[in-house]
Amino acid sequence: MLYNVLDVQQICRMFMAMIATQVVRPMSTNPGGVVDPADLIGRGRELERLQRSVNTGGAKLLGDRRMGKTSLLRALSSSLDEAGHTVIRISAESKDPEKFGRDLVAEMRRNRVLRDHVRRWEAELGGELKVNVGVGGLRLTGKATRPRVDVEDDLFRACADACHHLRPYRLVFIFDEITALASRLGQLVPGGPEEFLRSLRAPRQELSGISMIFAGSVGLHHVLSEQSPVNDLDPVTVGPLSQSDALYLGRCLLRGIGIPEVDELRVAHSIVEQTCAIPFFIHRLVQDLAERGANRLLEADIVAMVDDALRDDRWEMQHYRDRIPRYYGNDAELARAMLDEYATADQPLTVENIVDRLSSTELAQQARRPKVLNLVDRLEDDHYLVRVGAADRFATSLLRRAWLEMKR
């Protein structure tokens, strides 16, 4: 029996090795920094979905922090640009809408299609170009160096006109961290986020040839009271890498730090297993290995390192527990209890399972089906849970392991 199990494990590993057919090359660790699109491993399926969405107006990219959304957007930008589309990719993570406007102008000036138009607009609008950012939308205006300060134009309309001759290629705006800007506008004007995002929806619907991709560390559902401003966008979720891509990434990083090649596949496999194929943690773990200066490594070393990281909270997983009161308010206690149930269950749990399990606890009164169902949806949106058929389980076994550690 034991031999059979070992054989299966061995065959699985060989299979993993076979499908990781890309040429392993040394890569340096980069946990959380800017990744060159050429070094982005995997994400082919997500990239394809995003590319396809461009033809239908765009997409909203969903995923937990450090899952690789920004890197994916960079690769998307690069591929769309190569395909002939005009792409403006910009991070909207700023407390200052004016700064966002400056960044947007700078980005347009860098763009090979729009830069000539920027000069023309500056001539027409009077002086250096500005983008006014408000809940009503993004408007082009000239710096007040001439008397014609009242001249304004809608940014998207102006850009659409400028790119009209390029059709069927499209003008694609990629707004990373859009929720940060929307939140900021919400602080300035009640209902600001909805109004602002609605102002971005209008050009997608009214102007031909414009697409938008949104992404944000904070989920749109935390910023918008209702989803209509973005419900025309395809949801594309980015999660852990596929096993084969994660294995390939692990091997490249291990090659980069000089782990003996004889250990590479075995160690990479263990790393992927322990990190649930999340690229950020793969990078962090390999960096830790590099700092240890380890020569020969055992699977047990990797397991011990992850155990230590979770026990000492070096991977900052406590945040998932700490943010619950902020996210779920009066339902925080119920949400935490539900997660405790999911963490201790061996199988995915349905809503009924949860109601049943909590029925004998102090929370029985609160744990009614509609509320539990609503919380399950929110816990999915916040990347705690994932749906498996009609049931749910923790999004990753790593998070589940961390949750159990924190619960202890």
Add this chain to the structure above:
Amino acid sequence: MTVSGFPRPSRRVRPFTPSQESAAEQSDRTVGREETLRILVDRLVSAATSGNRAHSILVGPRGSGKTHVLNVAIHRAQQRPEVRQRLRFVRFDEDAVGITRYSDILQEVLSALSPSRSGSRRAALPFNPEEAIAEALGDQVLVLVIENLDRIFSVFGEGGQQDFRSWVENSRQVMVLATTPLLFPGISDRALPWWGNFGISHLEELNVEQGRELLIRLARDAGDTALADFLATDKGEARLRAINALAGGSPRIWMILSECLTVELLDELVPAVEALLEGLVPYYQQLLWDLSPVEQRLIRELADGPQQAATVAELAKAAGVEQRVAASTLGRLADIRWVRAEKVPELDKRSTWYRLREPMLRHHFHYRSAADQPLPLIVEILRAWYDPEERRAQLARAKPGSVLERFAAASLCGQSSRFSVAYLDRDLKALQADARTWLHGGASESCTPEAGSLIDLAVAAARSGPVPAADLIRTRCLDGSTGAAAGAIIIHAGTQDGASSEADRVAELIRFAAGVTEGRTKKVLELESASWCCETNPGQAADQLVVLTASLPPDDLLALDARQRWAWFTALADDPASAQEQCEALVADCVRLFGPDDPDTLKARFQWAFYTSLAGDAGAARVLYEALAADTARVYAPADPSHASIQLQLALVALDLGEPVRGINHARAVLNSPDPQAAELTMWAAEVIRLSIDRLLSGDAAQISDSNDPDAQLAATLQAAIAGSAEALVRLPSELVEIVESLRASSETVGSG
């Protein structure tokens, strides 16, 4: 300036301002940071050659070498042309002031990138400063080197951090290389924008080996080869271990130590520690100034208070701080490595005990207040603990049953050789030290505590007489049979001839003890008895040891010890060939049981070669010594005394083989040995050189083996010149001509006479 009358050295390192030092020199003396440096250099190279911008942050307390590592990483990366061409470094030093807003960063970067703005650092920012920076950079990548990022992020607030991140993300041309004394929310809080954006490297303290390596490099840089050589010795290491136990492993403390270190100071240790304390004054002052008033009060209480460790409640009360405030402050002090928090399982588990992380800080307060301090005593204890020689001497002279005896014996456990060698010189102090080590459980695989007690008693009785020795029996709390044997020894000691030597009396008492004991204790006593009783009759000792060996299992450590001693006494009995044969078998067993690099295996190999040489086979002995020299060089530090011993034996073998040039070379290696304790060997080496020169000048050398060897060529020329060759005389170095001419003149006089 002097400390306790010792001269102070003068060096050139800057422990407090590493940014002012040459990066190349810093790179050369870097120890213990290679893995981190490799990661940083790889990332910089990657930034120069691709679109990767792997932001990195070094985390370590003050003095841990963050600035040093940054300097060296940048220096090493800049050895690559692509890095020099593509990366622009803009640096915010650790004391940078006035960086309170995101726009200040842009201002500073623009000033650094645009020479025209350098004269007006506070010139108005352009309308779009990010774009102006991008223009100034062209296709280059900006590496922002920011020290103490925690301070900057703290004043930026979340909004400033967001702006900063959005610029870095949008520009695609910025890589951040930062330092911080501790993790801070800006990078460790998942809710904040920069969470997870940095590759985090923690700089750990240097261990003693790394600290020693650093000090050796600094001493060499300063031309102090005597100190560098001393640091490489076991004694130097022992002294550093003592200092490390006091001062901890902060690289800055090692650097400060290098500033005040000489061989004399380090050997005496107390003056070295005093000098270190003096050197640490500005370091600790600066650190303390950086703390808040509440933090300072708590630290002061821990340093000045009556106890080394205290609970939150105790500290809060003593420092006059609210307990809740004390708890949170101590938590922070633990985070930044000022204090260490401990739970003591045997005590109330709810209580956390705090103590200063660096013991030296406590002494700093005492030193500054000129209060009576236990430092010299602590240093003496540490000095003894880490120095095996000192501990053996201490063990022999310690009062029986005293704390000092237990301390010294415990510190020696597992560190000395498996085999006692006191019998070789009939060294009673060494025998007593060994016996006391066994008494406290050392060498438990071969010797019994009971044997240790009885030998210790025998030495005491032989030295002080039976009455004082009788007190020892009470001190040792011996069990029934051992107590009875001890009593018999005391009675027998009273019958001994007072005119015989102490060593002879001890030998006789051990033999007597072997007769009144049983089991393994008896075997141990028989071994020592055979080794100590037969000074004038080594053949008899050898016979006794053969019998003892036969009575023990072959792999028993006592049997191996007996075989080793048997070889020694056999050689003394003029049968070195048998000793050689025995030792060869012993080496094979040592390799099998202890491994090839074990110190006892290497010692057995030395003996094998030695007996081979005594047996007259100098060629074979040379092969054995040379192989041993190679392995010893691999296993031991250059200053280990074993190197000089082997070189001296090789010199003697070369003389035996009629190769005086080689003999001189080996003997010279002994003279050049960095082991300062090789004085006796040095005397022998000088003698070998004199003998070799005599052989050379008398033309007695059998051959000049290697014609390409410059020394061999010189020897050949010298011999030819002495023999009368005019050409050889011309070719001879001028400083030797006078000698040769006088030799020729004297031989002509003898000839004509």
